[in-house]
Amino acid sequence: MKSEIAEDSMAHGGRLLHPRHVEIPDQVMEAIDGIEMWESQTLFAKPMSGGLNNENWYVRDGSDTAYFLKVPGSGTGFIDRSAGDAGTLRASDLGIGPAVYAFDPDSGVEITQFLEGYDTCTTTSLRTAEQGLQAMQIYRRLHGSATFDHTNTLFDQIDQHLQQMRELRIAVPSWVVDLVDEYKDVKRRFIASGLHIVPCHNDPMPGNFLVKQGTMKIIDFEFCGNNEESCELGLFLTEMFYDEEDAMPLLEEYFGTVSKQALSRVQASRVIGDIKWGMWGIITSVVRDARFDYWKYGIWKLMRAYTYLHELSWTEVKDGI
Known part of the structure; x- marks a missing residue:
């Protein structure tokens, strides 16, 4: 994380670090602000490619723990996010999916383990x-x-x-x-x-x-x-x-x-x-x-x-x- 921070600019009052060329969408910033376990922490965040329905972000905290942040995209209100979280929890329990750290049933924002090295x-x-x-x-x-x-x-x-x-x-x-x-x-x-x-x-x-x-x-x-x-x-x-x-x-x-x-x-x-x-x-x-x-x-x-x-x-x- 330190090498990433050294090359990146500060944003959001100095609390969030991100690549200089990256703009943090408002909905992603709101999601990060709403996560209790990240309160008062300095974080590094960068977007992940591949999502069709969501804003997917890699987030690393001050203790060097990596997370996967999923923020629902526009026009996806037909998706039952609580049902999806239940599936993610099931996969975690069965050992076939990542651990789940946080989920907001109102916004659909979900935080899971980032599968390092996969x-x-x-x-x-x-x-x-x-x-x-x-x-x-x-x-x-x-x-x-x-x-x-x-x-x-x-x-x-x-x-x-x-x-x-x-x-x-x-x-x-x-x-x-x-x-x-x-x-x-x-x-x-x-x-x-x-x-x-x-x-x-x-x-x-x-x-x-x-x-x-x-x-x-x-x-x-x-x-x-x-x-x-x-x-x-x-x-x-x-x-x-x-x-x-x-x-x-x-x-x-x-x-x-x-x-x-x-x-x-x-x-x-x-x-x-x-x-x-x-x-x-x-x-x-x-x-x-x-x-x-x-x-x-x-x-x-x-x-x-x-x-x-x-x-x-x-x-x-x-x-x-």
Whole structure:
């Protein structure tokens, strides 16, 4: 910290140190001021890259302890931050996530352990056998724990997005309407056959997995909740571009023996997972003023769902659910 301080300028009455080229947003400064354990301390802070929904900051205090500060971004009021904190606490208790130091249920500001020395996973690294199997082991531990107090199935999320799109009067191409029709049919089949509800993370963005010397952790539980088991697995496989052949060792690691029904449910979940995140991207492009092209991201996700659906024996997949 001392070398960082020597090269950085003072701000906020001399209490906060930060890189000269960095401006501290008002909401971040308010969050730091509101943390009781940092009261009267001199802190060093710098922004972290990679967050789509939040302001993420690295903070180090006078005792050389490093923290991860998460400040909710604008237009994210639909996220249940208390539910996310419950997920982060669960991961900490299970040993698969960082420790939690503070959480404000009113603002959604969260302070967790900064995982020193951990590398952020990538789509490429999570496609390796080592990290892919580690991710399945993390999911098995999380899914095997007690259910959360809150439920947030992929079907709940998509239905919420459909309502938001109606309220915002967002127009989409006709082929997206066809995808929505397929989603409704798949949802009906899942419910008729029975949902296998387990506590899920629900957001397999590669940056949410961290590794250090063969140990993997998972972070960012703001979309967590009880969900259909196969939806978690389908989301991961499609996010990391696993094909059917390469996905089988991962599913065998998770299930032991992969039944026809389990495989069909995972295949269908890959499609509806991309529908969910495609809608999320389109909605976010309307409600947030950001440099990231959320519309392009959303349309790409929906196009991938449409393409994958037509690569499958889709009727057989649905019948197998």
